Amino acid sequence: VRIYRIDELIFCSKDLRAQDILAWMTRLGPAVSYKIVPEESLSIIGSSSKNEPGELYTIEIQYNIAQPGQRRNKRVFDLLFCLLLLFTLPLWLIFSGKRSAYLKNWLTVLVGGKTWVGYAAHAQNATLPKLKPGVFSPLDALKGLNINDNAAARINFLFAKDWNVWRDLDVLSRQ
Numbered sequence: 001v002r003i004y005r006i007d008e009l010i011f012c013s014k015d016l017r018a019q020d021i022l023a024w025m026t027r028l029g030p031a032v033s034y035k036i037v038p039e040e041s042l043s044i045i046g047s048s049s050k051n052e053p054g055e056l057y058t059i060e061i062q063y064n065i066a067q068p069g070q071r072r073n074k075r076v077f078d079l080l081f082c083l084l085l086l087f088t089l090p091l092w093l094i095f096s097g098k099r100s101a102y103l104k105n106w107l108t109v110l111v112g113g114k115t116w117v118g119y120a121a122h123a124q125n126a127t128l129p130k131l132k133p134g135v136f137s138p139l140d141a142l143k144g145l146n147i148n149d150n151a152a153a154r155i156n157f158l159f160a161k162d163w164n165v166w167r168d169l170d171v172l173s174r175q
Contacts, residue, residue: 014039065163066129117168141174
């Protein structure tokens with residue numbers, strides 16, 4: 001704060017206890033404006049004075065996967081991957097550990113009933129943009145890790161928010 005002459009400091013209550021936040025606020029004094037981000041929140045609360053009402057700053061979330069152009073990119077990727085699988089059929093039948101998943105779902109993905117990479121099924125969130133059921137999920141790329149429902153829901157959220165073709169390719173390359 002002193003080195004960079006910061007005049008506003010935002011604390012995250014997930015990372016710091018309330019006692020520590022108050023201790024730092026006391027130590028740094030009234031020259032700094034303070035805000036607190038509550039745990040599991042997408043907003044910031046705070047007031048510059050005890051005599052003024054607090055301000056609320058919220059983060060508007062833009063899901064990349066909800067954008068029409070990105071939806072189209074996802075569908076084109078699914079189709080191109082189906083064609084790639086068709087042309088390299090002998091190779092992936094020999095070398096792929098998930099050949100049954102590819103064989104069983106290839107036609108369904110081709111006709112648009114499924115997508116190659118979708119949300120983790122056991123951690124659905126009603127606020128996320130709708131996707132066709134996925135053959136694989138981002139969780140499949142995290143083999144061997146014990147992922148609870150909260151972590152899976154967070155991975156689904158990040159998948160929807162930051163989706164791009166490379167994410168799908170990354171998940172599929174780990175199969």
